[in-house]
Amino acid sequence: MATDKSSIFEDVYAVVRLIPQGRVTSYGAIAQFLGKKSGARLVGWAMNASHADPSIPAHRVVNSSGILTGKGFFGGNxxxxxxxxxxxxxxxxKIVDFKKHLWIPSEELL
DNA sequence: AGCGTGACGTGTA
DNA sequence: GTACACGCCACGC
Incomplete structure (x- = not known):
């Protein structure tokens, strides 16, 4: 949004930054919202680059099982x-009641 | 243009 | 329930 990089990063960043506190989303949900059916890997890859931007709550992004897949990137727990x-x-x-806290952009932002 | 890689997802055994 | 393989898109070399 803030830039015209046309890179998927910007799109992912924008969505991740919209995640409300106390909520989480999955890579697939973001990918789906962006129009990529199975672009979950792209999201994860973009998140890897998100390290350059501390304003991105990447900790709110987990896999479809609610498992903290990227916790190793944060360092420990x-x-x-x-x-x-x-x-x-x-x-x-893994997140307890993951579905209960799941935040889907394509539904919440609708 | 092709190959390798990745914080994934889903299906099958 | 665990393990493995395939698919999918974008980036770097």
Whole structure:
């Protein structure tokens, strides 16, 4: 949004930044919202680049199982603590009641 | 233009 | 329930 890079990163960043606190979304949901049916990998790849932008709550993005796949990129349990700080409950690296906290842009933003 | 890679997703065994 | 393979799109070399 802020730029005309035409790169998928910007699109992913924009969506991730819209994720409300205490909510989470999945790579597939974002990919679907962007129009990529199975572009979940692209989202994950974009998130990898999100490290350059600390304003991106990448910790709110998990895989379709609600597992903190990218926690290793945050360093230890930082990702889990961030989510717990937002009222979420993490158990065994996965979000409890994941579907309950799931935030789908294509539905919430509709 | 082709190959390899990736914080994924889904299906099948 | 776990393990493996395929598919999918975009970027870097």
């Amino acid at each position: 930082l990702m889990q603590e961030l989510l717990e700080a937002e009222g979420l409950v993490i158990k065994n690296d």
